[in-house]
Amino acid sequence: MRMFCHGYQSWSESRWRVAGVDEDPSRTPGAIPAMIDAHSGLPAPAAPGELRSHLVTMFDDDPTVHAGQGLLRLVDGELLGATATFDSLEQWARRQPGRTGAPFQVGWCSWYQFFDHVTEDDIRRNLALADTWPFDVFQIDDGFQRAIGDWLDTNEKFPSTLERLAADIDGAGRRPGLWLAPFLVAPDSEVALRHPQWIARDERGEPLVGMVNQHWGGAVHVLDTTEPEVLEHLQQLVGTLVAAGFTYLKLDFTYAPGLAGRYTDSEVSPADRVHAGYAAIRRGAGDDTFLLGCGAPLGSAIGLVDGMRIGPDVAPWWEVPPGRRGPPGYEGTMPATANALRAVQARQFMHRRLWLNDPDCVMLRTTDTELSVDEVRRWALAVGDSGGMVMVSDDLANLGPDAYALLDDVLARGREADRRAASLTSLP
Numbered sequence: 001m002r003m004f005c006h007g008y009q010s011w012s013e014s015r016w017r018v019a020g021v022d023e024d025p026s027r028t029p030g031a032i033p034a035m036i037d038a039h040s041g042l043p044a045p046a047a048p049g050e051l052r053s054h055l056v057t058m059f060d061d062d063p064t065v066h067a068g069q070g071l072l073r074l075v076d077g078e079l080l081g082a083t084a085t086f087d088s089l090e091q092w093a094r095r096q097p098g099r100t101g102a103p104f105q106v107g108w109c110s111w112y113q114f115f116d117h118v119t120e121d122d123i124r125r126n127l128a129l130a131d132t133w134p135f136d137v138f139q140i141d142d143g144f145q146r147a148i149g150d151w152l153d154t155n156e157k158f159p160s161t162l163e164r165l166a167a168d169i170d171g172a173g174r175r176p177g178l179w180l181a182p183f184l185v186a187p188d189s190e191v192a193l194r195h196p197q198w199i200a201r202d203e204r205g206e207p208l209v210g211m212v213n214q215h216w217g218g219a220v221h222v223l224d225t226t227e228p229e230v231l232e233h234l235q236q237l238v239g240t241l242v243a244a245g246f247t248y249l250k251l252d253f254t255y256a257p258g259l260a261g262r263y264t265d266s267e268v269s270p271a272d273r274v275h276a277g278y279a280a281i282r283r284g285a286g287d288d289t290f291l292l293g294c295g296a297p298l299g300s301a302i303g304l305v306d307g308m309r310i311g312p313d314v315a316p317w318w319e320v321p322p323g324r325r326g327p328p329g330y331e332g333t334m335p336a337t338a339n340a341l342r343a344v345q346a347r348q349f350m351h352r353r354l355w356l357n358d359p360d361c362v363m364l365r366t367t368d369t370e371l372s373v374d375e376v377r378r379w380a381l382a383v384g385d386s387g388g389m390v391m392v393s394d395d396l397a398n399l400g401p402d403a404y405a406l407l408d409d410v411l412a413r414g415r416e417a418d419r420r421a422a423s424l425t426s427l428p
Contacts, residue, residue, distance in 0.1 A: 001018070001019045001020075001059055001060070001061060001077075002016045002017065002018050002019070002059065002060040003016065003017055003018075003019055003051050003053065003057055003058075003059055003074055004016055004053065004056075004057050004058045004059070004060075005017050005024075005051055005052060005053045005057065006053045006054050006055060006056050006057060006346075007039065007054060007343075008039055008040050008041055008054045008255075008297055008298070009038070009039065009255045009295060009296055009297045009298065010293065010294055010295050010296050010298070010308065010309040010310060010311065010312075011039070011295055011309075011311065011312040011313070011333045012039045012040075012054075012333060013025070013039075013330075013332035013333055013339075013342075013343070014343060014346035014347060015332070015342070015346065016060065017051050019049075019051060019074060019077070020049065022051070023046070023048075023049070024045070024046035024050060024051055024052050025039070025329035025330055025332075026039075026040060026042075026044075026045035026046050026052075026329065027045050027046055027048070027329070028328045028329030028330075029328060030327075030328040030329075031045060031327070031328050031329045031330070032327045032328070034209070034259075035327045035329070035330050037258075037259050037260055038255050038259065039330060039333060040052060040054075040071070041054075041070070041071065041258050041270045041271065041297060042071070042260075043259075043260040046073075047075065049075075049076070050073055050074065050075050051073070051074040052071060052072070052073055052074075053071075053072045053073075053074075054070065054071060054072065054297075054298070054299065055067060055068065055069075055070070055072075055298065055299050056072075056089060056092055057072050057074075057079070057082070058089070063087070063088070064085050064086070064087070065085060065086040065087070065088060065089055065091070065092050066079055066082035066084075066085055067082060067083070067084045067085070067086060067092050068081045068082045068083045068084070069083065069271075069299065070271055070299065088349075089349040090349045090353065090424070093349055093350050093353035093354050094353050094425060096302050096303075096353070096354055097302060097303040098302055098303060098353055098354035098355055099303060099304070099305065099306050099355055100352050100353065100354070100355060100356070100422075100425060102290055102306040102307070102356055103136075104356075104389070104390075104414065104415055104418045105136065105137060105290070105307065105356060105389040105390070105391070106134055106135055106136050106137070106389075106390050106391075106411065107135045107136055107137025107138060107139055107174075107175075107177065107248075107389075107390075107391050107392070108126065108130060108133070108135050108137070108138050108139065108174075108391065108392050108393070108396070109139045109141055109177075109361055109391045109392070109393045110122065110123060110126075110139070110140055110141045110143070110393070111141035111142065111179075111361070111393055112314065112315075112316065112361050112363055112393035112394070113363075113365075113368075113393055113394050113395045114141075114143065114395070115142075115143070115215075116142050116143040116215040117143065118140070118141065118142075118143040118144070118157070119143075119157040119158070120144075120154075120157060120158040120159060120160055120165070122395070123140055123165070124168070125395075125397065126138075126395065126396050126397075127168070127169060127172050127174070128172075129396040129397060130172065130174060130396065131172070131173075133392070133396065133404075133407075134407075134411065135174055135392070136174065136175055137174060137175045137177045137248050137290075137391070138169045138172070138174035138175065138176065138177060139176075139177030139178065139179065139248060139250060139391070140165065140177065140178050140179065141179040141250070142179050142181075142252075143157070144157070144158045144162075144178075145180070146189075147186045147188060147189040147190070148181060148184050148185060148186040148189060148216050148220045149184065149185030149186055149189035149190070149191040149192060149220075150186075150189045150190050150191060151180045151182075151237060151241065152237070152240060152241070153190075162178070162241070162244050162245075162246070163244045163245065166178075166244050166245025166246050167245055169245075170245055175247060175248050175290075176245050176246045176247065176248065177246065177248035177249070177250065178241060178246040178248070178249055178250070179249075179250045179252060180241075180249065180250070180251065180252070181211075181220075181251075181252045181253040181254075181256075182223075182234055182237070182238070182251055182254070182277065182281060183210070183222060183223050183225065183253065183254055183256040183257050183277055184210050184211060184220045184221065184222065184223070184253055184256055185198075185199065185220060185221050185222075185223060186216060186217060186220050186221075187207070187219070187220070187221065188217070191233075192207075192221060195229070195233075197227070198223055198224055198227055198229060198230045198233070199221045199222065199223065199224060200221070200222045200223070200224040200257070200259075200261045200262060200263050201261055201262040202261050202262070203261075203262070205262070207221040207222075208221055208222045208259060208261040208262075209221060209222075210222040210253065210256035210259060211253055211256070222256045222257060222259060222261065223256070223257065223277070224257070224263050224264055225257040225263075225273045225274070225276045225277040225280070226263045226264045226265035226268045226273060226276070227263075227264045230277075231276060231277070231280040232280075234277060234280040234281050234284065235280045235281070235283050235284035236284060237284065238280075238281045238284035238285045238289075239284035239285070239286075242284070242285055242286060242289050247288065247289045247290065248289070248290045248292070249281075249285065249289060249290070249291055249292065250292045250294060251278075251281065251291060251292065251293055251294060251296070251305075252294040252295055253294070253295045254274065254277070254278070254293060254294065254295055254296040254297075254301070255274070255295050255296065255297055257270070257273040257274050257276075257277050258270035258271065258273055258274045258297050258300070270297075271297060271299060271300045272300075274296070274297050274300035274301070275300040275301070275304070278291075278293070278296075278300065278301050278304040278305065279304060281304075282304045290306045290307065291304065291305045291306050291307070292305065292306065292307040292308070292309070292358060293305040293307070293308045293309065293355075294308075294309040294358070295309070296308065296309070298354075302354055302355075305355055306355060306356060307355055307356040307357070307358045307389055308350070308354065308355045308356075308357065308358060309358045309360060310343055310344060310347040310350060310357050310358060310359060310388075311339065311340045311341075311342070311343025311344055311347070311359060311360060312332070312333050312334060312335055312336070312339045312340055312343060312360075313335035313340065313360060314335065314336075314337045314340045314360045314361060314363065314379065315335040315336050315337055316363060316368070316369035316370055316371055317336060317337065317369075317370040317371065318336065318337050318338050318370070318371060318372075318375050319336055319338050320334045320335075320336045320339070321370075337371065337375065337379050340359065340360050340379070341378075341379060341382055343359075344357075344359040344382060344383070344386050344388075345382075348386055348387075351386065351387050351388055351418070351421050352387070352418065352421040352422050352424075352425050353421075353425060356388060356389055357386060357387070357388035357389070358388055358389045358391075359382070359383045359386050359388045359389070360383075360391075361391045361392065361393035362379065362380045362383050362390060362391070362392055362393070362407070362410060363376065363379075363380075363392075363393055363394055364376065364380065364392060364394050364399055364403035364406055364407060365394045365395070365398055365399060365403070366402075367398060368398070376406075377406060380406055380407075380409075380410050381409065381410060381413065383410060383414065384409065384410035384411065384412070384413030384414040384417065385413055385414075385417055386414070386417065387414055387416075387417030387418040387419075387420070387421045388414070388418075390407075390410055390411060390414050392407065
């Protein structure tokens, strides 16, 4: 018997596993507890032979879809945690209180060309070249901020204020977009130094680590979203960013409040801690701001985000390179274009039913990449066929006529697939 094991958060793997043969990735020898927690909402590994799925599952000998509010577990042939059944994954998704009214999104993002080394000059050069491209959104990704947690202050690579950057993007006829990881704070950030009581704790009483990222300076900590002052902070922060002109916000690493730890209100579940953080952000953003979830426990964000990343990061390589192998059991969550493609195929049913799917960026360039020309095209067309958002992430100065032509193909396919998805949303 094969079971569809749906992943917990944006980057988590969704795939079919064979009961009695395959093990849950949490049981892989050497699996890291923090990775188990980040990709299941539980720090403990599964029991021997137990298979896990989140929100929905189905079996290959039965078309019925089984659904619940959180974790579904197959133990000794019995499915635990399911509370409802549906005729299809699409029917389940249509019954959820999603936000599906935003228009098809086309834009530019700085990340996959410039990564954290991005400068204001990179942004302005590409903004000047964007007139010949069909972009609605122009998004600054990770690399502009003074520190993780201090989102209102730019660093030395960005001499202009956020208000000036947003105004200039808007003046160029594009919707200003900005990346942030709202539930994380660096130890040396102003937020962490001024409000240490806002940080969740681990079992030893130390600040809870939400992520270790060398270009952020190492470990960063998790805001406690059961603390009312933290929710007020998130609401005010996002309200300030929207008032500054950024009405498209990419919210990353948002699994963080779901990690096991000590929180002010120990009775709040991991799912509700994430949901509370997103709800505070939506209150601050207002109804007209486009919120894009990423690294998000999917069930906690339904009805609060307009778009959702549905797979791991793409990358300028196809499979995970040997020198970048991920933690045991979770190789399928690592940045790689092939991993993203598998995720898009597994979660396509969510588009225009829960939100606008974000398959992640297309990279049109054929230089400064390990992707072959065929691989560039294969991924780009898959993004189009998904009907989801199309965000280009290249230095526009390096793109020529072939890139324009490929993007035209992607957008034609994407708009048609999006139209079909929208037309099916109202079906029972």
